[in-house]
Amino acid sequence: MSRIGRMPVTIPAGVEVSIVEPNVVTVKGPKGTLTQTMRPEMIIKVEDGVIHVGRPSEDKLHKSLHGLTRSLIHDMVVGVTDGFKKELDINGVGYRASKEGSKLVMNLGYSHLVTMEEIDGITIEVPAPNKVIVHGIDKQKEIEEIRRKAINANLKLIECPIRHLGTEEGYKIYTRLQEHLLAQGIEMKFNTMVKDILIEGDTVKGIVTDKDETFCAPEIVAAIGREGSDWFSHVCDNHHIETKVGTVDIGVRVEVRDEVMKFLNENLYEAKLVYYTPTFDDKVRTFCSNPSGEVATEYYENGLAVVNGHAYKSQEYKTNNTNFALLVSKNFTRPFNEPIEYGKHIAQLSNMLCGGRIMVQTFGDFQRGRRTTEERLCRNNLIPTLKDAVPGDLSLVFPYRIMTDIKEMILALDKVTPGIASDETLLYGVEVKFYSNKVVVDKDFETSVHGLRAIGDGASVTRGLQQASANGISVARSILKRM
Helix, strand or coil, X not given: CHHHHCCCEECCCCCEEEEECCCEEEEEECCEEEEEECCCCCEEEEECCEEEEECCCCCHHHHHHHHHHHHHHHHHHHHHHCCEEEEEECCCCCCEXXXXXCEEEEECCCCCCEEEECCCCEEEEEEECCEEEEEECCHHHHHHHHHHHHHHCCEEEECCCCCCCCHHHHXXXXXXXXXXXXXXXXXXXXXXXXXXXXXXXCEEEEEEECCCCEEECCCEXXXXXXXHHHHHHHHHHHHCCCXXXXXXXXXXXXXXXXXXXXXXXXXXXXXXXXXXXXXXXXEEEEEEEECCCEEEEEECHHHCEEEEEECCCCHHHCCCEEEEEEEEEEECCCCCCCHHHHHHHHHHHHHHHCCCCCEEEEHXXXXXXXXXXXXXXXXXXXXXXXXCCEECCHHHCCCHHHHHHHHHHHHHHHHHCCCCCCCCCEEEEEEEECCCCEECCCCCCECCCECEEEECCCCCCCCCHHHHHHHHHHHHHHHHHHC
């Protein structure tokens, strides 16, 4: 975020900016006035019509605050100058919206009308029965509105700014990283499996590959993706590396029209929401949201098929649907110690019923306990992006407890962004995140074996790309300190 923090903010004509202690920033413009208190340690100056933000040190916290502070001030300037506008399209037979005084009234196919009151700083315009335009000068108010709805539904909103790169752009980035490392003299081995980790006493010595090559080093980093979780689990068992009983993340991938998620997508890109279900008090979370993306099949060892999702940067690859994972996080106690096998078992049931493909069911059928048929799926207004998904019945795959958790989470999400609990919403199964039993590590991610560090999702240390990326940088710095 420091790169963003160093970017100056130009003050447009007609806008006034004042800063008083302790870093209370006021911005006045044609559309109104915004005031926000920034962290007192940040250095904010106005010089020659430009706002500059600095940080007092290279501390990790100050680096993160640097970019955040600049972004907040930039949004304030944009807000009082141009304002923020979100256009929402309503699509559906008989669906319509109207304005009654300060109330937005929507007919969305329910037995009742859905009404929303305007809040201070936000105005709603309905230029046509199928179009709603939301205006405001403070983007934070829109996020606050999402958070308010989440709280009312007993959901916890985790704000995590996302810079979406796009699946197709990822290949370009990985290529540049590889070229850079090769230019630095780094040797890379592909299509080479690590057969075992060499340990003497309580100290790591090196690794042995499947080609019987031995590489010795005082520091070994086991950076395990989810596909390698089973292998690493066996390594830990064989070498008595300390672990705890792991978490099983299992659930479905939800697919809806972009319009249903538009407000969340445009303000947060990926709305991370956590829910504790009323029936079982199980943790359920949203994960890996893909606006205008597509549902995809992910294959593991022995052809095990699980569901995933992608989103692309290029406009030509975009779809009309948003998909996201909805995962039930289940913690077990001993003697259970095989989270990977449990997840595989559930996925194998789905594969068995669908001939090795992914199952899809509408939420309406899911609630009614009936199988989705080809005929009913063809009637659905929501067109699946995973074309070879097989209509089926997820109740034949999931335990009752997980079924209940998924249903209660979707109904809660519907209070935040109405339409998710539509009968036409698609549920694809099974989505499983494979983790080994959680490896016990210290603050530098060193295991009970000296010199052996474990990072990544497969080692049950991280959850997702962002955490895994930061994990790699952190452990690299720890190694450099020791050298």
